[in-house]
Amino acid sequence: MEGNQEGYPDYAEELQKCKDFLAQYQALGEDTRKYVEIMQRVVNREETVVELEIDDVLAFRSDSDFADNIVANAGRYEKLFCQAIDESLPEPSADIEQVADVWDVLQRQREIQRAEAQEQPDADLEDSPDNDFPVALVRRYELRLVPPSGMKAEALREVRAGAVGQLVRIRAMVTRVSDVQPLVSVVTYTCDACGFEVYHEVFSRQFTPVERCPSTVCRTNKNNGKLSMQTRGSRFMRYQEARIQELPDQVPIGHIPRAMTVHCRGGLTRMCSPGDIVSIAGVFLPVRYSGFRAMKAGLIADTFLQAQHIFRHKKSYDEMEVSASMEAAVDEAAEDPEVFSKLARSIAPEIYGHEDIKKALLLQLVGGVTRKLPDGMRIRGDINICLMGDPGVAKSQLLKYIASVAPRGVYTTGKGSSGVGLTAAVSKDAVTGEMALEGGALVLADRGICAIDEFDKMDESDRTAIHEVMEQQTVSIAKAGITTTLNARAAVLAAANPLYGRYNKRRAMSENINLPNSLLSRFDLLFLILDKADMESDIALARHVTFVHQFKKNPELDFEPFDPKFLKLYISQARMLEPHVPEELTSYIVEAYVALRAQSGQDAKNGDQTVMTARQLLSILRLSQSLARVRFLEGVTSEEVDEAIRLTHMSKASLADDEPRDGGDSQDMMSRIYTIIRDYVTGRGVSHVGYQTAEAMVVRKGFSVEQLRECLEEYADLNVVQVNADRTQIDFVTQ
Template identity: 55%
Template structure:
C-alpha cells in the first residue's frame, strides 16, 4: 500500500513505471474510475481526490481511504452504466443551454429565462431545475436524464456553465452594496491595465466566484421516496429522495467556496477553489513578478474578497413506521447549503432529495481509514409533509370551500366531529380539542409582559376511554406536534439539555420535546406517571412559555410557545367515587390552575350507550371507517386549511361583555367556595381561560368581535368538563337535573324580584351550569303541568305563578 505524504501525492517508485490511462486488462467501468481527476485542489493537506493510475491486476493502485475513492468516483469522474455511451459534456452543455432557453411553462412563458432574469435583477439566488421539466422537453432523451441522475454533481456544474453563457442583462436597477460587486468592478479596472503577471484577473478567476446564483436539481415529483435503510452503496453519486424526521439542526455557519489571497510584495491576487470541508491555505506567491524578482512574497488571505456560502448540518432519522421489527431507527447526515438553510427545524417530517456521497477523511484519520466510509446527503430540495399555519397559501378552490364551510351554521359541530370520527362520542371533548388547535392570539403589553394565547388541556379518566388515540390524532392534524410519554420523559428531555458538540467540542443546547414543539402542540401521555421533579419542569413553559437554562456556563432562555395536551389516569387507576375529586386527581394546584380545561372522563355502565358504542366499534373494525355521521367528515388537510384561515383573525372582546364575563367568573368562585369538595382550582387564570376559549370560538366564525354566545359556550365547556363526575340521576347538590334547573330559574326570579324570566336568558343561565336545551324544555313541561309557572306559546318565556 502506498502511503501519502504531506508535500506530495505522488506514489512511491515501483518496479514498473505507471502509465496514465487504463491498462491492457482494465474493463470499461474500471477505466472510467481510473481516469485522473480534473482540477485537483492546490496543495491539500491530505488530498481528497488522489491522482490514481490504472495498473495490471498484480499491482494495486495507491489507496488513501475508501471514502476518497468513492468520492472521486462520484464527483470527479462520470460513471457510465452498461449500454450507455461515454458522456460528451460539450454536447450536454449545449443541450442544457437549449433547454434553459426554450422550455416553456404551463402558460407558454419561458420558465427558466424568467428565473434567470430575476437572478440577473438580484431578486432571487436559487435556480431549481426540475427533472419533470427535462422529461417533458422534446429534445432531451432518457440517456441524458440518466446521466443527470447518476452523476448529479458534475451536471450541476454543466448547467451552471450554461447559465453563465445565457445569463440576461439586468432590466431593473439594483443597489450595488455587496462587497463582491465592488471587488468585481475593481477587478475589471485592473484587467484593463493587466495584473502583476500581465494577465487579465477575470480570466484567472474561477467561475464560482463570479456567480451570484446557486443551482439545484430537483428529482421527479412522483418518485417514491426511499427510507434511509433502502439507500445502498450503489446510490453513491446519484440523486435520491429520502423521507424522515429531522432530529437535530446545527447553527448556520459560513462555508468557504473560494479563498482569495493577495501577495504582500507584488499585490498579485490568487484564487483557490475549495471543494471540501478542509483545505490547505497557499503560502507563496506564484506570480511572474515575484519569480523575476526572486522574492517569495507571503500571501494574505482576504476574507472580504473570498466567497462564502451558508452551511447547515442536519440529522435525518427514519420514521417510526419505516423501522423493521426489532430494529432501531437509522440516521443520516444531510448538508444544506445556500438558500436551503433554515428550511427545517427539529421535529419536522420532510422529504429531502439530494446527492448521496461519501464523507472523506482528513488528517491522520485518513491514513488509518479502512474500507468503510461515512456517507451524507448533499440536499437539493426539501419538501415538508405538513406546512405551518403561517405558510399556508390558500388556492382558489380551497378558499371557496372554506367560504362555504364558514357559511354553515353548524360548522363548529362538524369540525369537531371530523376529529377522530372513528372514536365514538366525546363530542364536547372533541370541541375542546378543536379550540386547542385554533387557540387565541398572544398578547404583549407595552411594558413587555406577555399573555399566552395557547390553550392547555388535561384529559383525566378511566382506562379505555380513548385518551391516547385522541392525543395521537391531534398530533397528526397539527402542522407541528411532538408526542411523548410521561414515564419515558425526564425534565431535561422535556425542556433542554446541555451537550458537547462532537465537531467543535463546545457546549451546546439540545432542545427537548417542549422546545421542539415551539409554535405547535406537545402531547404528553401518561402524565400522572411522571416523577414530581420532572413534572415541575413544565410549570414555566405552561405560563411564561419559555425554558430558562443556567448550566455549564450557558445562561439563556429558549422559546417554548406550545399548547400542552396531557392525558392522565386518576390516582388509583380508576376514579373512586367515594373519594373527593382532589384525592382522585392527585395533581398539585399550581399545575392544575395552569390548565385551561381539566376534562374528567369516567367510564360508566349504561345500557343504551354501551350498545351504541359496541356497534360503532364493530363497524369500524369490519369496514375500517367510521359509521355515517350525517355528513362527510373533513379531511385533515381541509381541517388544517380552515384552522390556518381562522388563526389569521384576531378578535377583540367588546366592552359590553366585560361585566358579563366578570359576573360569570365571580359566580364560579362562589360556587366553589360553597362546595365541600371542589372539582377544580378556580383562580384568576380561570378568567383568562374563559377569554381564550371565547376568542377561539370567535375565530372559528371568522368574527372580529367576541359574542355573548361564545362566552356562554366557553362557560358550558368548563362546566361540562366535570359533568361525568356526577351520576346520571343525581347532580351537584344531590338534586336531579330537572330540579336543579328549576332551582336556577327560581333563584333568578327572586334575585330580579320579577315573576317573569325570558326564555333566552333562562337558556344562557342553564348552559353556563352545563345543562342542555332539551333538559330545559323537559323542566318547563314538567313544572307547567304542576301549575308552578306558565309558558308563553310562541316565545316560551316563563311566568311564575308563585315565585
C-alpha cells in the same frame, strides 16, 4: 473517465444535451422558452436561483435515460449544467450598472491591473490557469436540482449504500439546526513579492492553503514569494447544518430512530427550524475526512445529504396560503350557526362520543388571545387540557389526532420523556465544537401543541420541569455556562390514568388523582372520562366501532364532516382575529366566577384538589375568546361566556361526580332543569320568565341548549309550561 470506456456516458455529449435542453425546452402550452428566460433574468440581476426540474427533462424529447443519469449521478450533472449555463448566458437586456456589486468592482480593477502589467516592456506573463478568473468567483446564481414528482419520499433507514451519489428524497423531522456561517468557495491569494493573484477553488469544508507563488517572476528569481489570503477578494456562501431524524411512524418497534446530517448552502439556509417535518431532496454523499480526523476515523465513514430542495409539510398558521375559493368556503362555513358543533364533531369522527371534549380540543387548536402589557408582562392565550380516565376510552387516539392536525404538533409519552428531553439539553456542536442548546419536545412545539401521553407515569422531578412552560411559556436554562430563556409557547394536552389504573369510586377524588394541585391549577380544563357499563351506550359504541372496522370510515352523520385540511384552513383564518371582552360583560363574568368559586369552596373542605383558583377566571376569558374566534366575531358576547362557563362547569362536574351532568337518567336531568327554572320564577313571585334568561341559567349550571329544548317540549306536553311562538317567553300554567 470521459466516455472512453464501454458502459460510461460520454460527458462531452451529455454537456451538449444540457445545452440543448436549456436552449430549447418549452413548457406544454407555452410559447416561451422557460430556461432561456430564467437565464436572462439571472444576467439582468433579477434572480439568483435556477431551479432545474427533472420533470422538465423527462418531458423534453422523452429522453428518460438522460433523466435517469441525472438522478443516478447528481453531483457530476450539477457541474455539467453549471458549465452549460455559464456558456449559454445571454447578454444583459437591461442596465445592470445600477445594481453593480463588489465583484463587478474587483473584476474591473483586476482587468485594469492585468492590462497595465502587460504594457510593461519587461512583462513576462504566461497564461497560467491559476491566474484566470474562476467561473465560480463571478457566478451569480445557484443551481438546484428539483427531483421528479414521482420520486417517493423515503425513510432514513431505506436509504442504503447503493444510493451514494444519487439524488434521493427523505421525509423526516428536523431536530437541530446550526447557525448560518460563511463557507469559502473560492480563495484568492496575493503574492507579497510580485503581486501575482492566485485563485483556489474549494469543493469541501477542508482545504490545504497554497503556500508558494506559482508565477513566472517568483520562479525565475527563486524567491518563493509568500502568498497572503485576501478575505475581501475571496468568495463565500452561506452554510448551515441541520440534523434530521426519522418520524415515529417510520421506526420499527424496538428500534432507535436514525439521524443524519444535512448540509444546506445559499438560499436553502434558514428554510427549516427544529420541529418541522420536511421532505429534503439532495445528493447522498460520504464524508471525506482529512488529516488527523482521517487517522482517527480509520476505515469508518459517515454520510450526509447535500440539500438541493426542501419542502415543509407542516407550515404554521401564519404561513398557510389561502386561495379565493378556500376563503369563500371558510366564510360560508362560518355563517352556519352550528359551525362550532360541526367543527368539533369533525375532530376524529371515527371516535365515538366525547362531544364536550372535542369542543374543548377545538378551542385549544384555535387558542385565545395572548395579551402583552406595556410593562412587558405576558398573559398566555394558549389553552392547556388534561384528559384523565379509565383505559380504553380513546385518550391516546385523541392526542395523536390533535398532534397531527396542529401545524407544530409533538407527541411524546411521559415514561419515555425526561425533564431535559421536554425542555432543553446542552450538547456539543459538531461544527464549532462549542456548547449549544438543543430544544426538547416543548421547545420544538413552539406556537403549536405538545401532546404528552401517560402523564401520570412521569417522575416527579421531570414533571416539575414543565410548570414554568405551562404558565409563563418559557424555559429558563442555567447549564454549562449558558444562561438563557427559550420560548415554549405551546399548549399542553396531557392524558393520564387514575392512580389505581381505573377510577375507584370507593375512594375520594383526591386519592384517585395522583397529581399535585400546583400542576392541576395550570390546566384550563380537566376532564374525567369514565368507562361505565350502560346497555344503550355500549350497544351504540359497539356498532360504531364495528362499522369503522368493517368499512374503514366513520358512520354517516347528519352533516358532511370537514376534512383535516379544511380544519387547518379554518383555524388559520380564525386565529387572525383578536376578539376583546366588552366592558358590559365584566360584571357578568365576575358573578359567574364568584359563584363557581363559592361552589368549589365547599369541595375544598373535603380535601378536594381541584379547587377553583384565579387561573380559572383567565381560563374562562381564554375559552370565550377562542369561541368568538371560531364564530368570527370581533367581540365576545354573553353566549360565548355562557358556553365557556358550561365547559368549565362540565369539567368540574365530571371530576366532582362520577355521573356527569349530561349522563345518567334523562328524566332526572329534565327534572333538574325544570327545578332551576321553577325556583327562579317562584323566588321572584312571577309566572313567566324570558327564554334567553332561562337558557343562560341552565347553561351556567352545566346543561346544554338542546337539553333545555327537550325539557320544555316534555313539560309542554304535560301542560305544565307554555312557550310562545317566537320562543321569547316561558309561562307556567297555573292550576
